[in-house]
Amino acid sequence: MNNHLISYMVFLPFFGALLQAFVSMTRSRWIALAASLAASACAIVLVVSMQIQTSDFQQMESLPWVGSYAISYDMAIDGLNVLMVLLVAILFPVLIASEWNQKVGVRGMHGLFLVLQTSLFGVVCAQDLFLQFFFWGLSALPFYFLVGIWGGEGREKAAFRSIVAASLGDALIFSALVLVYYSVDPHSFSLKELAGGRLAGKMFDFLGYELPVSGVAFILMSAGLSLRAPIWPFHGWFTEVAQEAPSSVFVALCAGSVPVALYIFVRVCYLLFPETLSIAGKIIVAVGATNLVMGGVCAVAQKGLRRLLAFICLSEVGFVLTGIGSLNSVGVVGAVYQQLIFGLGLAGFGLFSGVISERTGSTVFLAEDGERTFGGIATRAPWISVVAGVVVASLLGFPGFGGFVGHALVIIGSYSIHPFTVVVSGGALLLASYYLFAMYRSVFLGKPGVGSHPFEDLTFREQAYMFPVVLSLLFFGLYPKPLIELIRPAVLTVLSAVK
Amino acid sequence: MRDFFLLMPEILLATTLAFVVASEITYFGEQVRLITATSVLGLAGAFVQTIISYKYGPTQIFGGVLSIDGFSLFFKLLFILLALFSIASMSHTKVIRVENRIEFCALILAGTLSMCLVASATDVLLAFLSLLFLNVISYFLSAYGKHSVLSTEAAIKYLAFGTVSITLLLYSFSILFALTKSLNIYEMHKGLISNPLSPNVMLIAFMLSFLGLSFQLGAFPMYLIVPDVLEGSPTPISAFLSLGTRAAGFAFVIRFLIVVFAQPSLNAGQWQVLGQVDWTEIISVIAGLTMLIGSLLAFRQTAAKRLVGYLVIAQTGFLLIGLLVLDEVGIAAILYNLVIELFALMGSFFILSVFMDELKSDQLADLKGMLKRSVPECICLVLFLLSLVGSPPMPGFIGKFTLIGVAIRHQRMALAAVGVFSMVISTVAVARLAFQLMGDFQKSTQPPLSSNILRKVFLAALVIPMALVGIFADWVFHWAGQSLGFIFW
Numbered sequence: 001m002n003n004h005l006i007s008y009m010v011f012l013p014f015f016g017a018l019l020q021a022f023v024s025m026t027r028s029r030w031i032a033l034a035a036s037l038a039a040s041a042c043a044i045v046l047v048v049s050m051q052i053q054t055s056d057f058q059q060m061e062s063l064p065w066v067g068s069y070a071i072s073y074d075m076a077i078d079g080l081n082v083l084m085v086l087l088v089a090i091l092f093p094v095l096i097a098s099e100w101n102q103k104v105g106v107r108g109m110h111g112l113f114l115v116l117q118t119s120l121f122g123v124v125c126a127q128d129l130f131l132q133f134f135f136w137g138l139s140a141l142p143f144y145f146l147v148g149i150w151g152g153e154g155r156e157k158a159a160f161r162s163i164v165a166a167s168l169g170d171a172l173i174f175s176a177l178v179l180v181y182y183s184v185d186p187h188s189f190s191l192k193e194l195a196g197g198r199l200a201g202k203m204f205d206f207l208g209y210e211l212p213v214s215g216v217a218f219i220l221m222s223a224g225l226s227l228r229a230p231i232w233p234f235h236g237w238f239t240e241v242a243q244e245a246p247s248s249v250f251v252a253l254c255a256g257s258v259p260v261a262l263y264i265f266v267r268v269c270y271l272l273f274p275e276t277l278s279i280a281g282k283i284i285v286a287v288g289a290t291n292l293v294m295g296g297v298c299a300v301a302q303k304g305l306r307r308l309l310a311f312i313c314l315s316e317v318g319f320v321l322t323g324i325g326s327l328n329s330v331g332v333v334g335a336v337y338q339q340l341i342f343g344l345g346l347a348g349f350g351l352f353s354g355v356i357s358e359r360t361g362s363t364v365f366l367a368e369d370g371e372r373t374f375g376g377i378a379t380r381a382p383w384i385s386v387v388a389g390v391v392v393a394s395l396l397g398f399p400g401f402g403g404f405v406g407h408a409l410v411i412i413g414s415y416s417i418h419p420f421t422v423v424v425s426g427g428a429l430l431l432a433s434y435y436l437f438a439m440y441r442s443v444f445l446g447k448p449g450v451g452s453h454p455f456e457d458l459t460f461r462e463q464a465y466m467f468p469v470v471l472s473l474l475f476f477g478l479y480p481k482p483l484i485e486l487i488r489p490a491v492l493t494v495l496s497a498v499k
Numbered sequence: 500m501r502d503f504f505l506l507m508p509e510i511l512l513a514t515t516l517a518f519v520v521a522s523e524i525t526y527f528g529e530q531v532r533l534i535t536a537t538s539v540l541g542l543a544g545a546f547v548q549t550i551i552s553y554k555y556g557p558t559q560i561f562g563g564v565l566s567i568d569g570f571s572l573f574f575k576l577l578f579i580l581l582a583l584f585s586i587a588s589m590s591h592t593k594v595i596r597v598e599n600r601i602e603f604c605a606l607i608l609a610g611t612l613s614m615c616l617v618a619s620a621t622d623v624l625l626a627f628l629s630l631l632f633l634n635v636i637s638y639f640l641s642a643y644g645k646h647s648v649l650s651t652e653a654a655i656k657y658l659a660f661g662t663v664s665i666t667l668l669l670y671s672f673s674i675l676f677a678l679t680k681s682l683n684i685y686e687m688h689k690g691l692i693s694n695p696l697s698p699n700v701m702l703i704a705f706m707l708s709f710l711g712l713s714f715q716l717g718a719f720p721m722y723l724i725v726p727d728v729l730e731g732s733p734t735p736i737s738a739f740l741s742l743g744t745r746a747a748g749f750a751f752v753i754r755f756l757i758v759v760f761a762q763p764s765l766n767a768g769q770w771q772v773l774g775q776v777d778w779t780e781i782i783s784v785i786a787g788l789t790m791l792i793g794s795l796l797a798f799r800q801t802a803a804k805r806l807v808g809y810l811v812i813a814q815t816g817f818l819l820i821g822l823l824v825l826d827e828v829g830i831a832a833i834l835y836n837l838v839i840e841l842f843a844l845m846g847s848f849f850i851l852s853v854f855m856d857e858l859k860s861d862q863l864a865d866l867k868g869m870l871k872r873s874v875p876e877c878i879c880l881v882l883f884l885l886s887l888v889g890s891p892p893m894p895g896f897i898g899k900f901t902l903i904g905v906a907i908r909h910q911r912m913a914l915a916a917v918g919v920f921s922m923v924i925s926t927v928a929v930a931r932l933a934f935q936l937m938g939d940f941q942k943s944t945q946p947p948l949s950s951n952i953l954r955k956v957f958l959a960a961l962v963i964p965m966a967l968v969g970i971f972a973d974w975v976f977h978w979a980g981q982s983l984g985f986i987f988w
Binding site for chain 2: 067104133168178
């Protein structure tokens with residue numbers, strides 16, 4: 001069965017981006033939205049039509065690209081990437097709708113979002129390391145321009161730091177790739193051919209030292225990805241971007257690019273470096289726990305919604321990493337599931353903070369002296385308060401919301417291996433409930449604060465784009481079974497190589 | 500007769516050149532367009548003739564002075580395309596005034612003729628004369644902005660450096676001739692095999708020739724001149740000089756070094772060093788230094804043309820990797836990268852020249868906010884530059900991957916690491932330029948640049964082929980590989 005649905009999904013947004021650049025502004029918005037929605041429709045069809053109970057690649061598309069270097073255009077979906085396809089599909093139409101009334105350069109912004117959608121779909125579906133890296137490199141550039149053009153006052157520094165981090169990270173990943181490519185014979189980039197410990201025991205020579213390929217490539221790969229997903233202490237650029245970027249752009253970063261970076265980590269490291277992973281599992285858990293704690297502690301100190309979102313993202317990434325490092329089927333399934341859920345949760349958070357920022361021109365909810373600046377929004381704008389409530393509940397992992405399933409699975413999974421991390425995660429969740437509720441109270445409840453403005457509730461357009469996010473958070477929380485069944489066989493297969 | 504037929508591209512170029520020079524004296528006013536059209540037709544004819552020459556197989560003509568093989572034909576096509584683009588870009592710029600266009604066409608044609616000769620020369624004397632011819636044309640071209648101090652300064656520096664380097668090259672040729680009694684490089688090779696040189700003489704001969712040629716390439720010891728020349732020359736000429744002289748240099752360096760200083764190794768498609776001097780180590784240090792210097796200095800520049808100039812130096816360092824591994828794969832990678840550079844450098848200098856016509860400056864600070872004023876041009880500029888430095892999604896990235904890959908394949912890990920580092924720094928340097936272009940996008944109120952449909956067509960003619968080179972990279976590699984198939988032995 002080959003209907004090229006994946007290719008349509010990946011390239012429709014790109015052609016939409018080209019097309020919308022050449023028409024008038026009123027039409028361009030509709031073209032952008034239509035292209036994004038069409039791609040998302042393809043994605044939903046793909047997800048719905050997936051067979052369960054199998055870890056095989058589905059909807060495989062394969063085409064030689066650069067034959068002399070064994071690079072091919074291999075696209076497929078399986079249990080590991082299906083949730084990311086879903087996440088990107090939900091996210092980008094929502095972002096385009098949220099920037100519907102952008103006054104400056106709306107075509108450019110929508111175009112960059114569409115390019116980003118293409119690149120993230122590409123990264124997620126690619127089954128060839130080179131192709132994957134190709135799309136991953138593409139995903140770094142739009143952020144630079146989105147921050148540099150539409151960012152706030154300090155955008156120069158933020159954009160610059162983000163591009164430095166991204167190009168450094170990409171260079172590290174690239175080195176890992178080339179190293180892996182040249183250490184197997186025949187040279188190959190295909191994930192399928194590289195899987196299953198092909199690199200075990202291979203050595204290479206660097207300035208007279210004999211180094212293991214698998215270990216060095218793993219370190220390069222993780223270091224490269226940690227510069228694209230916020231890992232403490234390399235998260236400086238991330239909080240900087242959070243402060244300066246428009247909220248929609250930051251949503252694309254923390255809810256789109258970051259989960260995809262984690263996905264690459266799972267995919268590449270579990271397939272390529274199983275023997276290194278069995279040693280490095282503990283380190284991954286330690287890094288994850290540190291991230292969790294540092295994210296939580298820093299989040300407590302925040303007085304603005306933007307940086308708060310950045311630190312929540314930091315701690316969620318830590319949480320997923322503890323799941324990935326647990327090397328245990330329940331934990332990894334939870335981590336994969338949580339990638340989708342925290343992406344949606346952060347998207348919801350970013351969107352409502354974007355609405356608040358649009359209405360009031362600020363996202364600082366506590367002044368320097370601790371005086372609240374918003375307050376009492378719930379009585380004037382019930383819709384947005386409900387949305388925010390659902391998002392906060394899901395981020396905290398309340399039963400019935402998406403976050404519950406992910407959190408529970410990760411904690412159960414890691415308990416048998418590293419009981420201590422359970423204590424850390426529990427503590428971090430308690431901390432999270434403190435700072436999220438404190439934020440909720442001072443923004444939405446109580447009396448209107450000093451200098452608060454009249455606050456309109458969500459318009460129809462805003463309700464329309466909040467709806468898919470909230471609905472999926474609720475749906476995936478109440479009925480996770482179909483998705484878990486999709487990911488479980490694939491996770492079991494990759495884990496079998498590690499043991 | 501067959502020899503003349505195979506030399507047809509050069510003959511066509513020379514005839515067109517003669518016609519243009521003659522008409523420069525007799526015609527004026529409206530006929531300028533006619534002469535531009537003639538030059539374009541002459542170049543197009545030479546292009547077609549070069550493609551026809553492919554049918555007549557690899558062969559030596561005029562008693563082994565010139566070699567008509569895939570390698571020289573590849574470079575001829577590249578040079579003729581470059582000349583066509585240069586002449587097309589001429590009409591979009593104000594720097595070259597209408598009454599001077601004929602001169603410009605004549606110089607470009609002469610430059611192309613000399614580069615074509617360099618690419619097919621297998622006789623060191625002819626190679627020396629063609630390189631000298633090319634250098635003289637380059638001095639004229641860089642001095643073309645007669646009223647600009649920078650242009651004059653650049654030409655003087657260029658002349659001084661050029662004279663020294665060509666003399667070094669002549670010394671090296673003399674040593675080789677004295678010891679092998681031959682001017683033909685293939686004969687030289689045989690002479691060196693039957694009669695090996697002492698390592699010291701070999702080292703001196705190699706160092707002299709490489710120092711001389713590094714001026715053509717813009718590599719480490721002789722790189723100082725490149726940014727000055729590219730900054731001083733009128734911008735449409737910078738593109739021609741930055742790619743043309745370097746590519747001609749590479750065409751000759753590859754042929755000369757591999758034929759004279761190397762011999763086929765036991766592995767198919769690879770060579771090994773001839774004699775006891777391992778000159779690949781020397782080039783490896785030079786390549787590393789060139790990449791580092793180019794990218795680090797590009798990062799510090801405050802003027803756009805100098806920035807591109809230093810990026811070009813870093814590119815030379817990259818291309819040298821392809822040479823020093825002594826592997827056909829590496830040389831095919833060089834050719835692929837040169838194809839990418841053709842579009843990337845032509846495009847970036849063309850857009851910079853459009854901006855400079857408007858702003859009268861190429862300082863980064865003055866370029867601030869150009870994005871709002873001319874969106875397509877700025878997007879294309881960033882795409883061209885990113886492709887030049889080999890940032891991941893661009894076609895140039897595949898080129899960089901092949902070069903770094905070939906370094907790793909031959910266990911040159913440190914060089915590969917330097918290459919990756921230099922790629923990062925170059926990308927950040929381009930990002931600095933891009934940020935200036937974005938400027939204060941949300942508030943800027945400057946008037947937009949006048950829109951010009953021909954300019955957009957020209958840009959599309961550069962961007963689309965560049966993208967195609969990336970998408971159909973395999974075909975280009977195949978072509979580059981084929982070009983090598985029969986060149987050396």
